[in-house]
Amino acid sequence: MSVCVVARIRPLLKLELDKDTIVEAATAGSETIGSPTIVRIPNPKNEAEAFSFQFNSVYDQKATQQQIFDNEVAPTVKHLFNGFDVTLFAYGVTGTGKTHTMRGGKTLAERGVIPRLLSAIYRRSRKTEKDMSGETQVEVTMSYYEIYNDRVYDLFEPPEKRTPAGLPIRDNGGKTVVVGLTERPCTTLKEFEQLYDQANVNRSTSATKLNAHSSRSHAILCVKVVQSTGDQTRISTASAIDLAGSEDNRRTDNGKERLVESASINKSLFVLAQCVEAISRKQARIPYRESKMTRILSLGQNNGITIMVLNLAPVRSYHLDTLSSLNFANRTKKIEVNEVENEPFFRTASKTMASSATIASGLTLERQPLRPKMLSHNMLLNKTSSDKADKPVKAFSVYSDKSRPVRPSIIAGPGRRAEPQKRPSTDSITTLARPAKAMRPSDAAYFGVPRAVEPSLSKASIEEMIERKVEEKLAARALNEPIQAPAKDISEEVQRRLDLLEQRIEKKEDGRAEGLQYLLMAKQHQVRGEDASALRMYQLALPFFPDNEKLGSKMLALQEKIRARRDAPPALAPSKATASIVPISSVQAKSSKTRMQEAEEADDEYIAPPEAMDAKDNDEEEDSFLFESKSQKTYKRNLHVFRDESTAQHSNIQPHTDESTDELVAPASTADEPFQQTPRTQNLLRIINKRDLAQIKMLKGVGAKKAEAIINTLYAMDDGDEEGFVRDLEQLGKLRGVGVKTVENMRTGLSAGV
Numbered sequence: 001m002s003v004c005v006v007a008r009i010r011p012l013l014k015l016e017l018d019k020d021t022i023v024e025a026a027t028a029g030s031e032t033i034g035s036p037t038i039v040r041i042p043n044p045k046n047e048a049e050a051f052s053f054q055f056n057s058v059y060d061q062k063a064t065q066q067q068i069f070d071n072e073v074a075p076t077v078k079h080l081f082n083g084f085d086v087t088l089f090a091y092g093v094t095g096t097g098k099t100h101t102m103r104g105g106k107t108l109a110e111r112g113v114i115p116r117l118l119s120a121i122y123r124r125s126r127k128t129e130k131d132m133s134g135e136t137q138v139e140v141t142m143s144y145y146e147i148y149n150d151r152v153y154d155l156f157e158p159p160e161k162r163t164p165a166g167l168p169i170r171d172n173g174g175k176t177v178v179v180g181l182t183e184r185p186c187t188t189l190k191e192f193e194q195l196y197d198q199a200n201v202n203r204s205t206s207a208t209k210l211n212a213h214s215s216r217s218h219a220i221l222c223v224k225v226v227q228s229t230g231d232q233t234r235i236s237t238a239s240a241i242d243l244a245g246s247e248d249n250r251r252t253d254n255g256k257e258r259l260v261e262s263a264s265i266n267k268s269l270f271v272l273a274q275c276v277e278a279i280s281r282k283q284a285r286i287p288y289r290e291s292k293m294t295r296i297l298s299l300g301q302n303n304g305i306t307i308m309v310l311n312l313a314p315v316r317s318y319h320l321d322t323l324s325s326l327n328f329a330n331r332t333k334k335i336e337v338n339e340v341e342n343e344p345f346f347r348t349a350s351k352t353m354a355s356s357a358t359i360a361s362g363l364t365l366e367r368q369p370l371r372p373k374m375l376s377h378n379m380l381l382n383k384t385s386s387d388k389a390d391k392p393v394k395a396f397s398v399y400s401d402k403s404r405p406v407r408p409s410i411i412a413g414p415g416r417r418a419e420p421q422k423r424p425s426t427d428s429i430t431t432l433a434r435p436a437k438a439m440r441p442s443d444a445a446y447f448g449v450p451r452a453v454e455p456s457l458s459k460a461s462i463e464e465m466i467e468r469k470v471e472e473k474l475a476a477r478a479l480n481e482p483i484q485a486p487a488k489d490i491s492e493e494v495q496r497r498l499d500l501l502e503q504r505i506e507k508k509e510d511g512r513a514e515g516l517q518y519l520l521m522a523k524q525h526q527v528r529g530e531d532a533s534a535l536r537m538y539q540l541a542l543p544f545f546p547d548n549e550k551l552g553s554k555m556l557a558l559q560e561k562i563r564a565r566r567d568a569p570p571a572l573a574p575s576k577a578t579a580s581i582v583p584i585s586s587v588q589a590k591s592s593k594t595r596m597q598e599a600e601e602a603d604d605e606y607i608a609p610p611e612a613m614d615a616k617d618n619d620e621e622e623d624s625f626l627f628e629s630k631s632q633k634t635y636k637r638n639l640h641v642f643r644d645e646s647t648a649q650h651s652n653i654q655p656h657t658d659e660s661t662d663e664l665v666a667p668a669s670t671a672d673e674p675f676q677q678t679p680r681t682q683n684l685l686r687i688i689n690k691r692d693l694a695q696i697k698m699l700k701g702v703g704a705k706k707a708e709a710i711i712n713t714l715y716a717m718d719d720g721d722e723e724g725f726v727r728d729l730e731q732l733g734k735l736r737g738v739g740v741k742t743v744e745n746m747r748t749g750l751s752a753g754v
């Protein structure tokens with residue numbers, strides 16, 4: 001079963017000046033009646049042409065909250081009670097109606113999907129209890145948290161009580177666990193509404209130019225339904241996620257604080273897009289771990305039913321954003337979700353496992369229990385040992401054998417859901433009934449299953465397996481829940497090594513996240529045609545993905561582009577030759593066509609597992625970064641303070657050769673005569689202008705702090721899209737925190753030949 005994608009076009013807002021509606025809902029093919037399943041939007045490059053995107057259902061501007069709930073969400077409630085988890089999330093650009101759809105307004109008619117879902121859950125609970133003559137009890141609990149600036153905060157805690165670092169998340173037996181989250185029982189709709197409203201006050205929202213109440217965080221509500229009949233308990237979870245909206249900061253007019261939030265929102269959504277891309281390409285590594293939101297959402301890894309509501313604004317001002325959302329949704333709809341219900345377990349069977357399942361279901365979104373060891377709830381069933389032996393085959397074949405007869409889809413038509421076919425009971429499954437073929441290698445990699453039959457594992461998958469293992473261990477520790485062996489069995493040495501590994505992983509994650517942030521910003525600059533800034537961001541990202549070939553070639557291509565532009569005829573060249581800071585590139589107005597092309601190209605990018613970037617690339621990068629034309633090597637500058645000592649005696653004459661170093665030395669007089677920089681000076685300036693923290697801090701007399709200050713000052717010198725650089729030693733000496741002495745140190749620390 002795939003992710004069900006439902007598109008909703010919001011109505012025009014009162015304050016919306018742009019009345020140019022360009023997005024419409026349409027029915028498929030020649031049908032004129034029936035529910036729309038198509039979103040139509042003009043091609044921005046050719047208005048006469050329109051793009052059509054097909055989804056499970058499409059709702060136009062007139063659609064009511066009730067229609068959306070009744071058609072799309074209400075049918076999932078019975079599956080929730082049958083043990084399926086339900087994940088519902090709203091995706092869209094800022095101001096397109098995600099919060100309106102999920103939470104809605106205060107009046108009955110305006111109530112969103114979440115309160116309606118809870119109302120339906122309570123109704124069904126009462127019905128179940130009544131039908132079972134009181135033998136079955138249903139308990140509903142909820143947890144609610146937000147991911148703000150990539151940190152997890154419990155929304156049941158007021159902001160002043162939060163720890164700034166937020167709550168940690170861990171993998172525990174294939175489930176993503178938020179450690180330390182409050183879980184509140186709520187037995188009536190009224191109680192829920194009170195809790196929910198109170199918690200929403202704690203949510204981070206702010207006004208931006210595009211939305212007066214913009215959500216600055218991803219909000220995740222987990223409603224756990226626990227059905228107990230005698231000693232048997234079945235737990236399932238409904239998760240409703242209101243994602244923060246992607247935003248284009250040129251349109252939001254965001255200030256500094258909003259920009260930081262925005263970068264974090266955009267980054268997580270970027271990672272989500274990368275995950276969807278990697279899944280659709282069946283890549284071995286899905287970068288879930290690059291952001292907390294993707295880790296928690298675990299799209300394509302969570303079991304049960306997943307519905308994405310794609311919120312769209314109808315107006316032209318959102319044109320490119322809408323297209324980008326539609327493209328994302330188009331990929332998402334192809335993601336296969338595992339249709340697995342949570343089976344009941346016996347409360348008395350194993351206290352440890354039962355409580356583990358409770359925690360996991362209540363506080364997390366479940367991830368696929370594909371590996372045999374993860375079938376924790378299955379292990380609790382009263383089965384014979386031979387049954388147990390069959391389980392891995394069952395689990396694998398359920399998800400991976402795509403050639404088996406197609407089961408009836410859960411989605412029977414637009415806006416309708418059919419009963420998901422239940423997994424047959426374990427008793428009825430034999431290895432013969434399920435072909436042993438089980439799965440293709442690509443599927444195995446996709447689902448993160450150890451590929452026992454494969455001759456070798458890729459470096460990335462081994463790394464991921466180790467990380468997961470360590471995470472499981474850490475989660476167990478955090479939750480005081482042993483996973484496989486009681487804690488006392490872990491020797492001190494093993495514990496120490498685990499701690500070390502944990503530190504390494506945390507460090508690596510931080511690094512990756514930072515690197516991805518730079519990549520995201522690079523992409524954003526590139527889409528806007530700000531190539532120099534994009535290049536700078538790629539350079540900042542490089543240390544985090546040092547051997548990434550694709551990144552290397554992207555940078556080279558950009559450098560080429562910038563160089564070509566710089567070398568272009570004077571009309572296109574920058575006109576700031578007399579300015580003290582020499583621009584590397586000029587701003588070039590870009591047609592929307594070029595931007596679209598670049599956006600499309602950028603969309604294709606995926607940071608593949610690192611492979612060695614060859615030395616040639618590195619060399620080229622070294623040589624091409626400054627793009628100095630010959631004429632730029634001639635300066636009019638007073639440089640006497642920065643000469644090699646050995647050349648001081650010649651200080652007031654023309655450029656000459658330093659005997660000790662064989663370098664060409666700059667003239668030192670105050671005469672405004674052109675001079676030629678020595679290779680050592682050129683090399684120093686190149687290192688500085690490259691803004692490579694690692695290289696700068698290696699310079700004599702420069703530590704990490706000073707290097708950072710230098711780089712920050714260089715950024716401050718940038719003028720819009722035009723990158724400033726230091727063109728001589730005097731200018732270098734005037735940078736904040738540098739000074740004459742430091743420049744001398746830097747220079748003398750470099751060997752003449754480099």
Ligand SMILES: Nc1ncnc2c1ncn2[C@@H]1O[C@H](COP(=O)(O)OP(=O)(O)OP(=O)(O)O)[C@@H](O)[C@H]1O
Nearest residue numbers: 010011094095096097098099100211214215244245
């Ligand atoms: N279907 C709708 N009917 C009426 N008003 C709507 C509808 N959808 C959205 N709106 C209104 O549009 C505005 C923006 O909606 P909302 O805050 O839900 O957007 P959002 O996508 O959650 O934005 P953000 O990502 O910034 O939080 C709100 O004033 C909301 O009331």
